[in-house]
Amino acid sequence: MSDRDQNNYFFLNRMGCWPGFDRSGLELSANGTLCLLPVPHFQGTLPDEVHNAPTPDGPSGLAIDRLGNIYFSDPLNDRIWRIDNCTGNCAVVSCIGGTGANPSQFITPRGLLVPSERDVLLVADSGNHCVKVFDLRAFQLLEIWGQATAAGIPRPGSAPGQFNTPWALTCDPAGNVYVVDYGNHRVQKFNSLGDVEPSFAQNTASALKNPVDIAVSVSCGQIEVLILDRSDTAGAIYAFHADGSPVLDKQGNKLVIGGPELQYATGMAGSDSDLYVGDDTPDRRRVRAFHINRDSIEFAGEAIGYDGPAAALLLDGKGGLWVHSGATPPVRLSAHGGCRNRGVLWSTSPIQVPGRKVVWHRLQALLQPLAVNAHLDLFVYTTSQDNDGPQPALNSSNPFTDPRWRPVSFTAGTNITDLHIGGKGAKFLWIGVLFLSNGTAASPALSQLRVEFDHPTYDQYLPAIFRDRRECDEFLPRLLSLFESFNMEVEEEIAALPALFDPKASPERFLGWLAGCLGFAIDENWDERKQRKLIAEIFQLSGRRGTRAGLRESLRLLAGVNAIIEEPILHASWWALPGSAASCCDNCASHSTDSGTASGSETSILGWTTMLAPAQPQGAVVGTSCDLDQSHLITDDDLGSPLFTDVAHHFSVAVYRGQISCADVLTRIQAVLEEEAPAHTTYELCVIEPSFRVGFQSRVGIDTIVAGTTRTLSLGSGQVLGSDTVLAGTCLNRLGIETSLGLTAPLS
Numbered sequence: 001m002s003d004r005d006q007n008n009y010f011f012l013n014r015m016g017c018w019p020g021f022d023r024s025g026l027e028l029s030a031n032g033t034l035c036l037l038p039v040p041h042f043q044g045t046l047p048d049e050v051h052n053a054p055t056p057d058g059p060s061g062l063a064i065d066r067l068g069n070i071y072f073s074d075p076l077n078d079r080i081w082r083i084d085n086c087t088g089n090c091a092v093v094s095c096i097g098g099t100g101a102n103p104s105q106f107i108t109p110r111g112l113l114v115p116s117e118r119d120v121l122l123v124a125d126s127g128n129h130c131v132k133v134f135d136l137r138a139f140q141l142l143e144i145w146g147q148a149t150a151a152g153i154p155r156p157g158s159a160p161g162q163f164n165t166p167w168a169l170t171c172d173p174a175g176n177v178y179v180v181d182y183g184n185h186r187v188q189k190f191n192s193l194g195d196v197e198p199s200f201a202q203n204t205a206s207a208l209k210n211p212v213d214i215a216v217s218v219s220c221g222q223i224e225v226l227i228l229d230r231s232d233t234a235g236a237i238y239a240f241h242a243d244g245s246p247v248l249d250k251q252g253n254k255l256v257i258g259g260p261e262l263q264y265a266t267g268m269a270g271s272d273s274d275l276y277v278g279d280d281t282p283d284r285r286r287v288r289a290f291h292i293n294r295d296s297i298e299f300a301g302e303a304i305g306y307d308g309p310a311a312a313l314l315l316d317g318k319g320g321l322w323v324h325s326g327a328t329p330p331v332r333l334s335a336h337g338g339c340r341n342r343g344v345l346w347s348t349s350p351i352q353v354p355g356r357k358v359v360w361h362r363l364q365a366l367l368q369p370l371a372v373n374a375h376l377d378l379f380v381y382t383t384s385q386d387n388d389g390p391q392p393a394l395n396s397s398n399p400f401t402d403p404r405w406r407p408v409s410f411t412a413g414t415n416i417t418d419l420h421i422g423g424k425g426a427k428f429l430w431i432g433v434l435f436l437s438n439g440t441a442a443s444p445a446l447s448q449l450r451v452e453f454d455h456p457t458y459d460q461y462l463p464a465i466f467r468d469r470r471e472c473d474e475f476l477p478r479l480l481s482l483f484e485s486f487n488m489e490v491e492e493e494i495a496a497l498p499a500l501f502d503p504k505a506s507p508e509r510f511l512g513w514l515a516g517c518l519g520f521a522i523d524e525n526w527d528e529r530k531q532r533k534l535i536a537e538i539f540q541l542s543g544r545r546g547t548r549a550g551l552r553e554s555l556r557l558l559a560g561v562n563a564i565i566e567e568p569i570l571h572a573s574w575w576a577l578p579g580s581a582a583s584c585c586d587n588c589a590s591h592s593t594d595s596g597t598a599s600g601s602e603t604s605i606l607g608w609t610t611m612l613a614p615a616q617p618q619g620a621v622v623g624t625s626c627d628l629d630q631s632h633l634i635t636d637d638d639l640g641s642p643l644f645t646d647v648a649h650h651f652s653v654a655v656y657r658g659q660i661s662c663a664d665v666l667t668r669i670q671a672v673l674e675e676e677a678p679a680h681t682t683y684e685l686c687v688i689e690p691s692f693r694v695g696f697q698s699r700v701g702i703d704t705i706v707a708g709t710t711r712t713l714s715l716g717s718g719q720v721l722g723s724d725t726v727l728a729g730t731c732l733n734r735l736g737i738e739t740s741l742g743l744t745a746p747l748s
Helices: 198-204 260-264 475-495 508-517 528-542 548-559 586-591 663-676
Strands: 009-011 021-024 026-028 034-036 038-041 062-064 070-074 079-083 090-092 109-113 120-125 130-135 141-145 148-150 153-155 166-171 177-181 186-190 211-219 222-230 235-241 256-259 265-270 274-281 284-292 297-302 312-315 320-324 331-339 342-347 360-367 374-383 418-420 428-437 446-453 564-566 650-656 682-688
Touching (some): 021 026, 026 342, 034 342, 034 446, 109 177, 130 166, 166 211, 186 198, 186 211, 222 265, 235 260, 256 260, 265 320, 274 312, 360 428, 360 475, 418 475, 428 446, 548 564
Parallel strands (some): 109 166
Antiparallel strands (some): 021 342, 026 034, 062 070, 148 153, 312 320, 360 418
């Protein structure tokens, strides 16, 4: 409606960070859109050997190199396998493996790692109590970390840098390597050169009891080392900084994830915003996903379609999550292929108009079209009492069961995205939003919430008797608001009609229509920016249409050339013999004029300032020009007009060859001339070829060229004698051989 107050609404997502709201099960994207937290999804049928694989007695290893090849350990057979990134073939890595204590042999190899700084493969050889480093190209042994020996037999060690049954490996972006030293109940840190840094193990020792796996996440530029610690009765994930100091949450407490499901956890992988943990709970073997915020870690959900052990997890950087059961080849899941089933958004502080009560009218959700099996519902509560806002029951199947929330009759999947609030005036408004999905469908994507208050509704146009609410209370306003919502888009389009006539604001699909209103056809090959620019200038150009300036501007805008337009008639004049200074009589003197004639020979040079007439100027004279079928009569007013019949209503258009860069430019020029030239005129299009004439054409790259092929003077060649061709003369000297300009090398 035209009288709608444009200041009676709020947008609640400000700066893309939703101030005054809290959320559960939702992810905030960089552009401020809220979606359900993503979870992994295995598409297809899970192989039976993965589903029936035995529960592993410890972690295995997964690693990926720069070429995308996947490596996984086989603790039961003391081997390392490789999946080729190009062919997908899976084969044992030759030259290494086999049971034994030799440098290239293993005893129960577990963790694997390809560091970010080196093209090497690190293997946690748990039975030989060391970490072995192999070159990725030849798989030649390069280093052995932490092995203690007695009489040549590997032994466990507890000194810094030594191991007792190493289990898991990971590294941070700085190239530091972290090793779970399972037998010594600690995690050791090594720099990129393989030197141990004892302080990390010392700083984390008080928190850890039985670490089994490890992952690294980078949150807001800060490295966080996540360690899975597991006992017989409980499990937890602890977060540490790169120096071993604990990460703190919002309340200043140590950041810890705990729960009974972590008692059987094994296998970890982390990224900047996600953490994945294997859950080998009996009769319920899953992969659990967590979302990492700056100072919190929230459970997102379980992987969809995967039911099996997870001895090792790996993110491949291409949207894939690899899961290794420990006994079978790994399978690939889509890391963000699914989403959580439910998420909640609610206001932690009420929305209000400072200093007064208002009639809250409408709450509208601005979101992308909902996919099948994805739903979003809005809930509101208005009150004038402070601190009276309801809170959602996050652990309930229906978080908005409190009767204060409207709508009070909740039915899942109704998609209430545009809600009439209504009611009497109130100071405070509380809002709740419920996100729902079946997990495999795309999540609802909420970008904004818009709330209106003191809105002029349709009831102001009804007779006064219909505005009396004593009989119908809220029924009529709600009914009218329903009809108003139907017409909202139409009214907004009507209000936005002026923008359709603005070349800068008109939608792209209307540009062709707007150009047609101005009698101008746009080329579909032009980009949007050029179309808008031409439409903005075409109105002013239409006022000069038919003039030389207008035609030149049209060629510049539509064909992209700066043409030279000449009208020969402006330079034409009569040719007359010099006359005497005195007139023969007063009658001749009254008819004499200086315009278009030459009174002296110095201003009447044939071929330069004047030319011969193409027709007889005196009409038909007996004995001279009175030839049958070859003479014509003219009036006194037309005396002299035949002198200009070949130049009248004629113009020439000259374009430099350098401006015709493409073959279609000449076609565009001709199209513009046919469209814009006055109907009674004729024209000649000339292309100025580049030649070197001092004073006329001497701008290199514009109207002249240097060097080129040898030119000869021949009939029909198009060369002009005395302009770009001379007769005879000595051969021009070659550049670098007697080429003194003005002495031995003149310009010709």
